[in-house]
Amino acid sequence: MRYHHHITKLFTIATLAVTPLTLAACASHQTYDPYYGDRQRWNSVEDGFYRRWEGETGRAHLDFGRRPVEEQRAYYGWRRQR
Numbered sequence: 323m324r325y326h327h328h329i330t331k332l333f334t335i336a337t338l339a340v341t342p343l344t345l346a347a348c349a350s351h352q353t354y355d356p357y358y359g360d361r362q363r364w365n366s367v368e369d370g371f372y373r374r375w376e377g378e379t380g381r382a383h384l385d386f387g388r389r390p391v392e393e394q395r396a397y398y399g400w401r402r403q404r
Contacts, residue, residue, distance in 0.1 A: 353386065355398050362401075375400050 352361045362368060364386070375397050376383055386394065 357395060357398050358402065371401060371404065372397065 351364050353364050354360075355362055372386060373383065375381075379396070379400075381393070386397070389397070
């Protein structure tokens with residue numbers, strides 16, 4: 323009985339320690355804008371702008387990180403005007 327209590331206590335502490343880190347990592351991530359030298363938080367709002375840019379410029383959807391560098395630069399330029 324004492325052994326199970328100890329294991330349960332350790333598991334609970336580990337879960338409480340890791341949960342906030344996991345939630346923070348999943349909430350959003352950041353991308354570095356090398357042209358303006360700052361970081362962009364990539365969340366649902368930024369994703370909406372990105373999809374709008376894809377639509378306005380007639381591009382098919384592609385994850386931002388997989389886009390060619392020239393197209394990433396074009397997006398950053400477009401986004402700075404908004």
